[in-house]
Amino acid sequence: MNRIASRRGRVLALALAGVSFLSVAAASAGEISVWVWDKAFNGDTMREAGALYTADHPDVTFNVDDTASQDDIRAKLQTQLLAGSTEGLPDIVLIQDDIAQKYLQSFPGAFEPLSDSIDMSLFAQYKVAAATLDGKSYSVPFDSGVTGLFYRSDFLQEAGFTAADLKDITWDRLIEIGKVVKEKTGKPLLDLDLNDTGVIRMMMQSAGEWYFNADGSLHITDNAALKKAIETYAKLYQNDLVKPVSGWAEYTGAFTSGEVAVVPVGVWITATIKANADQSGKWGVASIPRLDMEGAVNASNQGGSSWFVLSSSDNKEETIDFLKTVWAGNDDFYQDILIKRGAVGSLLSARNGEAFKASDEFFGGAPVWQEFSTWLSQVPSVDYGTFTAEVDAAVQAQMPGIIAGGDIDAALQAINDQAQQQMQ
Amino acid sequence: MTFAMLRRGIVYVLLSLAAFVSVFPFYWMVVGATNTSAEIIKGKTSLGSALITNATAFFTQVDALRIFWNSGVIAVVATALTLLVSSLAGYGFEMFRSRLREKLFGFLLLLLSIPFAAMMVPLFVMFSQAKLVNTFTAVILPTIASIFIIFYFRQATKAFPRELRDAAKIDGLKEWQIFLYVYLPVMRSTYAAATIIVFMANWNNYLWPLVVLQTAENKTITLILSGLTAAYTPDYGLILFGTVLATLPTLIIFFLLQRRFVEGMLGAVK
Amino acid sequence: MTGWAFIAPALILLGLFMIYPIVWSLWMSFQVGKGMNLSFGGFANILRLTKDAVFIRALGNTFTFFIFQVPIMIVLALLFAVALNDATLKFRGFFRTAIFLPCATSLIAYSTVFKSMFAIDGVVNQTLMELHLITAPISWLGDPFWAKVLIIMAITWRWTGYNMIFYLAAMQNIDRSIYEAARIDGVPAWARFRYLTIPMLKPVILFTTVISTIGTLQLFDEVYNFSAGSGGPSDSTLTLSLYIYNLTFKFMPSFGYSATVSWVIVVLVGILSFLQFLVARDRRTS
Numbered sequence: 019m020n021r022i023a024s025r026r027g028r029v030l031a032l033a034l035a036g037v038s039f040l041s042v043a044a045a046s047a048g049e050i051s052v053w054v055w056d057k058a059f060n061g062d063t064m065r066e067a068g069a070l071y072t073a074d075h076p077d078v079t080f081n082v083d084d085t086a087s088q089d090d091i092r093a094k095l096q097t098q099l100l101a102g103s104t105e106g107l108p109d110i111v112l113i114q115d116d117i118a119q120k121y122l123q124s125f126p127g128a129f130e131p132l133s134d135s136i137d138m139s140l141f142a143q144y145k146v147a148a149a150t151l152d153g154k155s156y157s158v159p160f161d162s163g164v165t166g167l168f169y170r171s172d173f174l175q176e177a178g179f180t181a182a183d184l185k186d187i188t189w190d191r192l193i194e195i196g197k198v199v200k201e202k203t204g205k206p207l208l209d210l211d212l213n214d215t216g217v218i219r220m221m222m223q224s225a226g227e228w229y230f231n232a233d234g235s236l237h238i239t240d241n242a243a244l245k246k247a248i249e250t251y252a253k254l255y256q257n258d259l260v261k262p263v264s265g266w267a268e269y270t271g272a273f274t275s276g277e278v279a280v281v282p283v284g285v286w287i288t289a290t291i292k293a294n295a296d297q298s299g300k301w302g303v304a305s306i307p308r309l310d311m312e313g314a315v316n317a318s319n320q321g322g323s324s325w326f327v328l329s330s331s332d333n334k335e336e337t338i339d340f341l342k343t344v345w346a347g348n349d350d351f352y353q354d355i356l357i358k359r360g361a362v363g364s365l366l367s368a369r370n371g372e373a374f375k376a377s378d379e380f381f382g383g384a385p386v387w388q389e390f391s392t393w394l395s396q397v398p399s400v401d402y403g404t405f406t407a408e409v410d411a412a413v414q415a416q417m418p419g420i421i422a423g424g425d426i427d428a429a430l431q432a433i434n435d436q437a438q439q440q441m442q
Numbered sequence: 443m444t445f446a447m448l449r450r451g452i453v454y455v456l457l458s459l460a461a462f463v464s465v466f467p468f469y470w471m472v473v474g475a476t477n478t479s480a481e482i483i484k485g486k487t488s489l490g491s492a493l494i495t496n497a498t499a500f501f502t503q504v505d506a507l508r509i510f511w512n513s514g515v516i517a518v519v520a521t522a523l524t525l526l527v528s529s530l531a532g533y534g535f536e537m538f539r540s541r542l543r544e545k546l547f548g549f550l551l552l553l554l555s556i557p558f559a560a561m562m563v564p565l566f567v568m569f570s571q572a573k574l575v576n577t578f579t580a581v582i583l584p585t586i587a588s589i590f591i592i593f594y595f596r597q598a599t600k601a602f603p604r605e606l607r608d609a610a611k612i613d614g615l616k617e618w619q620i621f622l623y624v625y626l627p628v629m630r631s632t633y634a635a636a637t638i639i640v641f642m643a644n645w646n647n648y649l650w651p652l653v654v655l656q657t658a659e660n661k662t663i664t665l666i667l668s669g670l671t672a673a674y675t676p677d678y679g680l681i682l683f684g685t686v687l688a689t690l691p692t693l694i695i696f697f698l699l700q701r702r703f704v705e706g707m708l709g710a711v712k
Numbered sequence: 713m714t715g716w717a718f719i720a721p722a723l724i725l726l727g728l729f730m731i732y733p734i735v736w737s738l739w740m741s742f743q744v745g746k747g748m749n750l751s752f753g754g755f756a757n758i759l760r761l762t763k764d765a766v767f768i769r770a771l772g773n774t775f776t777f778f779i780f781q782v783p784i785m786i787v788l789a790l791l792f793a794v795a796l797n798d799a800t801l802k803f804r805g806f807f808r809t810a811i812f813l814p815c816a817t818s819l820i821a822y823s824t825v826f827k828s829m830f831a832i833d834g835v836v837n838q839t840l841m842e843l844h845l846i847t848a849p850i851s852w853l854g855d856p857f858w859a860k861v862l863i864i865m866a867i868t869w870r871w872t873g874y875n876m877i878f879y880l881a882a883m884q885n886i887d888r889s890i891y892e893a894a895r896i897d898g899v900p901a902w903a904r905f906r907y908l909t910i911p912m913l914k915p916v917i918l919f920t921t922v923i924s925t926i927g928t929l930q931l932f933d934e935v936y937n938f939s940a941g942s943g944g945p946s947d948s949t950l951t952l953s954l955y956i957y958n959l960t961f962k963f964m965p966s967f968g969y970s971a972t973v974s975w976v977i978v979v980l981v982g983i984l985s986f987l988q989f990l991v992a993r994d995r996r997t998s
Contacts, residue, residue: 056674057503083658085665087672089941090652093961097653100563100967103570106656124746124965212854213942262832264853265940267676267824271483290675294480404746407962411766411942418856418946439764440963442744453795460792461810464873468813471821485828527721534718543715553730555926555981559956560974561733563740563967568732587725590923594878597915601885617714635881639874642816671820678824685818692816700808702884 050337051081051108053095055088059289060112060160060323063355067344070351074343078336088114099125104330109337112160114323115148116402121326122151123404129156130327130334136342142364144399149324156326158341159364163284163322164394165220167192168291170205171302171382173279177202181384184304186316189221189250192280192307196259199279207259208280209272210251212417215410216320217282221247224308224318226398229409229437236441238409238434239427246309248413248426255421282306284320285390288360291380298380305393317396322364362390405441412436471689474682482678496679504666504684505659512578513662514691516651517644520582524640525633528588532595533621537607547596554589558649566653576656585644591636598632599625634702642692663688741975743968750968757972767973769947770955773860777951778928781864786921788872790913793879794905808880812873823937826866827853853938856948863949866934871927875920882916883909918988925984929977932957952977 050068054060061084068080086094091111098107099121113121122129132138133155138146141159149157169184177199184195196207210217222228225243230236238244254260261278263269273281274294281287291301305316325345327337344351345365352368355361357376368374374387415436416429474482477490500506535547565584566575574580602625610620626633646664655661667688670681744753761767795801796808814822829835830852837849852858886909894904910917932953935943941962943950952973959970 055669055672059674081657085658085661085669086652087669089672089961090665090668093649094653094656096961096965097562097566100965101566101570103566103575105570105573105575120964124749126749211940212946213940213944262851262854264827264831264938266672267483267678268827268831270675275480275484286674293675404964407958408964411947411958411963414942414944415766415947417944418854436765440766442760442966442969453801457792457795457807457811461807463869464810464814467822467825468817470825471817474821527725531719531722534715538715538718540715543719550726551922551985552978552982553726553734555929555978556730556734556737557930557953557956557974557977559953559960560737560971561730564733564736565729568728583725584729587722587729589726589730592722593922594919597919598882598885600915601882601912617718621718631881631884635877638877646819667818667820682821685821689816689818693813696809696812696816700805700812702881 048077048333048336049079049081050110050333050340051083052110052112053086053091053108054082054084054112055086055091057084059286059359059361060084063160063359063361064110064112066355066358067340067351070344070348071340075336075340078333078340083108092117095121099128104328107328107330109328109331109333110341111326111328112323113157113326114321115145115163116321116406118149118157118324118326119151119402120404120407122149122156128329130329130331130338131156132158132327132338132341135338136346140346140365140367142366142394142397144319144397145322145324145364147399148402149326157324158345159322159324160345160361161286161322162362162364162390162394162397163286163319164362164390164397165282165284165306165318165320166386166390166393167280167282167304167306168273168287169280169302169304170276170278170300172300173199173203173205173276174302181302181304181382184302186305187307188310188314189307190253190310193250193253193257193259196254196279197257200259203279205277205279206261207254207278208282209261209263209269209278210254211263211265211269212421213264213414214269215413218244218247218251218413219410220282220306220318220320221250221309223398223400224306224316225311225314226400228400228402229406230401230403232401234403236409236434236437238437239430241430242311243309243314245426245430246311248420248429250309252420252423252426256423284322285362286321286360292360299382301381302384303381303386303389305389315396315398317393317398319397356387362387362394364394405437408440409433409437412440468689471682472686474678475686477679479676479678479680482682492679493683496677496683499677499680500683500687503670503680506687508659509661509663509666510687512660513645513664513688516578516581516647516662517641517691519578520585520644521637521641523582523586524588524591524644525636527586528591529595529629529633529636530621531587531592533599533625535592536596536599536602550589551593554593562650562653565650569654575654576660578660580654581647581651584650585647588640591640594636594639595629595632598629602628631702634699638692638696638699641695645688645692737971737974740968741972744966745968746964746966753968757969760969761972761976766947766950767952767955767976770943770950770952771976773943773947773949774929774931774951776860777864777867777931778925781867781928782921782924784864785868785872785875785924786917788868789875789920790879790917792872793876793883794909796876797880797883808876811876814870814872815874817870819933819937822866822870823934826862827938830862854945856946859938859945859948863931863934863938866938867928867931870934871924875924878916878920879913882913886912921988922985925988926981929953929981 052064054064061082064082068082072078095111131154136158138155142162145159146155149155167184179195199205199207222243227241227243229238261272263272270290272278306318308314308316325341331337349368349371352363352365353371353373355363356373369391374391375385377383377385412433416433420426420429470487473487473489475496476493477486478492481490535543569575569580606624606628607620610624648664651662652665667681667684670684741757742752742754743750744756745751792811796804832849832851840846850858852862890908891904894908930953931951935949935951935954939949943954956970956973959966959973
């Protein structure tokens with residue numbers, strides 16, 4: 019009996035010893051910690067930026083944590099900010115532009131204003147606007163979500179279309195092209211996920227509109243661009259041009275394995291597409307189609323994110339100096355991350371660098387980065403507001419009805435009502 | 443006789459069908475670990491040749507030893523403590539009934555239904571004030587007193603033969619001795635089932651470790667795998683290799699303990 | 713006094729890590745505001761709840777899942793357990809392990825497999841078409857009705873073996889000699905199941921029913937993974953837990969309101985458990 023008891027005691031003591039030595043890892047002075055969500059893209063990009071800074075400032079090191087997904091980072095950050103506990107928060111966190119205002123407004127004082135120390139006019143203005151509150155900007159813009167129409171040039175050629183046929187077209191024209199492609203090659207035009215409003219949002223933004231008015235009130239039932247976008251979206255389905263998918267794996271799987279002809283998406287998808295080296299030369303990029311209406315342009319945005327500094331940071335001075343030196347001052351760094359990671363940064367002066375002018379064999383030798391730069395300068399600036407996620411959910415709720423041919427005005431009214439109720 | 447054989451035949455057919463449906467995704471996971479990401483997306487379901495590539499990729503990208511050690515320490519310590527504390531309580535609630543304790547038990551059952559998300563912020567405040575954020579202690583402590591397992595032990599204890607306890611009392615054993623030397627061995631199959639269930643719950647625990655563990659070197663395999671899945675260009679070969687590894691401990695425990703489900707409790711005592 | 717001693721360690725831990733946070737969240741459910749800008753709102757959150765169409769939808773979905781899924785799973789698990797408890801059955805170990813496997817299979821692997829099997833051009837639709845059971849492929853993930861069916865199938869698949877474990881463990885506590893006696897007396901198998909097995913397993917059946925009820929009311933993993941976190945299509949798989957997650961982490965952080973929704977689950981479970989206990993008691997007296 020004693021033997022058993024003592025053995026159990028020993029196991030317990032051992033176990034507890036194993037647990038207690040892992041106490042809080044105090045952020046060592048001079049170490050800048052960063053939360054990012056994709057190793058290959060923003061993780062390695064930030065590591066490279068850090069290495070550049072450490073080379074000149076050997077006392078400053080970097081700890082880039084890329085082990086959590088974006089959803090998880092939001093959950094962690096939000097729990098901690100709600101708990102009012104800054105312990106263990108990083109110095110820098112990456113936040114997607116369309117939710118920046120939500121964080122800035124619900125957690126006043128949690129983020130450090132950067133516009134006093136860093137010249138924001140150096141960056142693409144629509145990115146700066148997304149993180150500006152009461153005249154102060156809180157972020158250093160990172161990647162742009164400027165959109166393009168990625169397409170399989172081989173499929174389109176088979177259907178009798180050239181690059182010129184896709185240049186600066188409308189969505190209605192793309193639907194016509196899609197019908198021919200489907201007929202000639204049997205491939206659906208594109209793959210869409212009913213649980214994702216991305217395409218509708220990029221259509222809407224191409225006409226300079228968003229879900230909200232300037233005063234933050236809902237802009238749904240009187241939003242001609244949104245209505246047109248939803249109509250176009252429904253038309254894609256009704257003409258049987260869509261391969262329905264569910265979730266990211268299936269979504270990317272469909273176009274990387276050659277099941278669809280085009281992908282309207284943010285430029286950050288480039289690495290995913292280029293990961294399939296055997297498809298080199300079979301892809302092209304055209305400007306994103308515009309809505310067939312007054313004021314719409316062949317440029318839009320999807321996603322994209324920026325660096326935010328937590329006010330709780332112990333290394334604020336070094337952190338801001340780092341962002342200023344590398345992210346707001348080193349054009350060569352931007353060439354490097356473009357070539358290595360396919361990251362299109364938002365620093366305007368970097369656009370004149372060599373890498374941005376280079377052509378890409380994967381895309382048939384076209385100067386794609388130059389084109390993305392051009393489109394980037396044309397992206398209409400919109401105010402993402404604080405309730406985009408709520409309205410997205412309301413739009414998603416109407417999707418199956420809309421593609422089945424439901425009345426769009428009624429759907430808009432329903433979206434409006436649900437969003438209104440949720441915005442409290 | 444023929445009727446009995448027919449019935450036996452139907453049972454085998456149905457069980458085989460259920461086994462096939464149950465095993466398929468598992469099979470897919472194991473086979474996937476030997477294929478490249480592109481092959482997996484295309485739906486290949488036969489063995490491939492990318493096992494070494496996937497393993498190498500996994501071990502270069504993930505500090506596997508460290509991460510599995512973290513998961514292991516958390517799961518083993520939490521399981522041991524949960525079984526001890528919760529079986530004591532289950533036994534206590536069932537063997538020593540009182541009106542007050544019955545009410546208390548009913549109340550606890552109700553609390554079982556609170557979604558964890560609702561308690562997360564206050565819990566975080568507590569652990570942050572106790573300076574325990576980013577420790578295994580913070581992950582383990584809230585799981586030890588599991589109402590779920592207390593309830594399970596209480597229900598299982600209803601089948602515990604009271605004569606055994608009475609006999610032990612006559613022999614002069616104290617209550618804690620009865621628990622240790624009579625109850626524990628007799629309830630082996632219950633403990634076996636609870637071990638599997640609790641270990642699995644801790645091994646797969648997600649939301650709380652996500653929030654309370656902050657540095658990469660303290661994270662568990664469940665957290666790391668979730669992060670890998672969310673990459674812009676997920677490498678499914680690497681991910682499935684990781685999930686196969688992450689599933690092994692639960693399976694090993696199940697294999698070791700399932701023996702307990704074939705031997706009868708009373709037979710073992712006699 | 714001994715009784716308290718046995719439960720004291722659990723009670724202390726529960727008090728600290730459960731009761732305290734719960735009281736805190738109850739207090740939160742009377743707070744309104746964005747993020748950290750909170751103020752006392754009285755019953756404002758409850759009022760908001762009654763007008764919240766999304767909440768009503770989530771509540772309805774959760775109930776649908778509960779009503780269809782729990783009975784199917786409990787009955788299946790019981791049948792498997794009885795079949796596998798038969799000492800004369802061959803390959804018992806294999807079947808037992810196979811049926812247990814789903815709950816050990818990683819969520820990532822199984823949601824990926826399910827999604828690809830039930831994709832519009834997936835193997836399930838192909839098979840059904842070949843058997844001429846359907847004329848056009850079913851949009852399992854895109855149609856609000858079939859998406860629900862898929863979720864029910866998925867959770868039944870995942871958790872049946874898990875529940876079976878509890879029954880198998882409990883069956884080891886039943887005295888074999890009673891069965892032998894019944895068999896010798898010529899009691900047929902179904903009657904042994906109905907009048908011997910079921911009554912003896914009753915405490916554990918009650919346990920699994922309550923646990924599955926709570927599990928289904930808190931359903932999150934599957935609906936989150938199958939719908940990319942949206943609860944779609946068209947909110948058809950939005951559960952209360954997913955709604956709470958969205959309110960807490962995805963939408964404008966209104967912790968008070970999400971706490972209120974959490975309390976609704978508690979009240980519901982309270983009512984349901986009470987009903988289940990009543991039913992169990994009625995059976996006993998009759």
